[in-house]
Amino acid sequence: MPIATLFLGDCREELRQVQSESVDLIVTSPPYANRRASSYGGVKPDAYVGWFLPIADELQRVLKPSGTFMLNIKECAVNGERHTYVIELILEMRKRGWLWTEEFMWHKKNSYPGKWPNRFRDSWERLLQFNKNRKFKMNQEAVMVPVGDWYENRMRNLSETDRVRDESKVGSGFGKKVENWIGRDMVYPTNVLHGATECNNRSHSAAFPYWLPEWFIDLFTDPSDLVLDPFIGSGTTAFAAIDKGRNVIGIEMYEPYYLNLKQKLEQELRLAI
Amino acid sequence: MPIATLFLGDCREELRQVQSESVDLIVTSPPYANRRASSYGGVKPDAYVGWFLPIADELQRVLKPSGTFMLNIKECAVNGERHTYVIELILEMRKRGWLWTEEFMWHKKNSYPGKWPNRFRDSWERLLQFNKNRKFKMNQEAVMVPVGDWYENRMRNLSETDRVRDESKVGSGFGKKVENWIGRDMVYPTNVLHGATECNNRSHSAAFPYWLPEWFIDLFTDPSDLVLDPFIGSGTTAFAAIDKGRNVIGIEMYEPYYLNLKQKLEQELRLAI
DNA sequence: AGCTCTTATGAATCATTGA
């Protein structure tokens, strides 16, 4: 039976109650700069790095050495330019010991239309992966995807060159051995995730679709592991974690969100008994 | 009749022959760190920013105030981490007066295969947009796309809140009136581009797929404008520019590429007379 | 002409071995 723990308060404070090196996966979508002013006070772009770094430090303390921190973030446009707080944050976090392992891209296919004279609709967000060590827990098999349509045609008739390693002819150093693919119906994904944004949530503004934390929970944790979201909001991360049999800690400073989520969690966990 | 000008040599030198504020669009894909060692020497990741900045300075000189610089680039993985030279380059270029207007995303559907313990296949690249001024030439109508799945699915079920202007309930200030889009069959694109990489070029490893410079030429130039690619390589940018009735300047330091492109350009321009 | 099938190959990364 998964355990869900909820804290009401600013995660800069509440994180102190979380034990050091106890968390397997942190996955969160913090308030973006200038957004959600009514509930989070609207961090100014120029102040964003200074605001986030103390939180990043605490997250580093509570994360297991084998753990992963997935940060969903995107810079806003300010005065006709993309702001630099996200890339500055990456550099600062590296100075403080984080490893910037990877940047996944989330392609939001149903972003709302809009028209500006100098830019198009912003249809992607960053999913920054940070780690404490070069070795970390990663269950790649848990997120495999069906092989593409090309496979069936490709495998129907294997040529002779397919059965041996076929070295590239132009010196790229790349070869293939198609025979390895026989019988395979699932392949590994790429670092581009696509899916729609959540667009039916009236009580919380954050567009963190369920499949997104779910995917990283599958990838970076085992059952009974501990997942943390310091900006839990409407609780998407919590429900994904519980559904997957993981324990979860959520922190929320905006009381209406906190109370709403607390009630829904109690209901879900009671029903599951 | 479009004019194509080719220079053989290092663009740090050859760019001096290009007149100040004469170029409407720079679109290029410089050699990535540690890549193309045989033809370009393989710039080391730690030396990349220092190598590129003098080039960026010259590009700033030759670009018109209304012009745009599109830089296709992606960081490599070094020692288990994404290297930071690209984001450092953005910060340094801003210090030197460039505006970082936008970051388009190129989703490469047929990325290199491979399997590693700590990451998936890298399937996207950055397309960084830099400008000299907040006002720049942009022909948004030239790149409109037919409505796709988003339109189909979104329009099928128009909710009541879609029919009236739905002032955001979370203070984001973003309202929407989806009904305005009914009946249109062309919409503006997003900042995510997708398409395959070239994978059939035998004489030299292909840089851009043709549609990529073509798209930015449509978007950021008018007929008879001047397009510059300081790393012209196999000449994709040149052919796209010529086909679109734009003039083009290309620089190439690797003589086999230069000679090959020169011959093909002469052929094409002669045939077109 | 238009379809199906065959084939080459593309900005890759990590572990290991050798200098």
Place this chain on the structure above:
DNA sequence: GTCAATGATTCATAAGAGC
């Protein structure tokens, strides 16, 4: 030790051949 070269891993696309 540091650094460089070598080997192993494996999708999806589009040109071209075949029918």
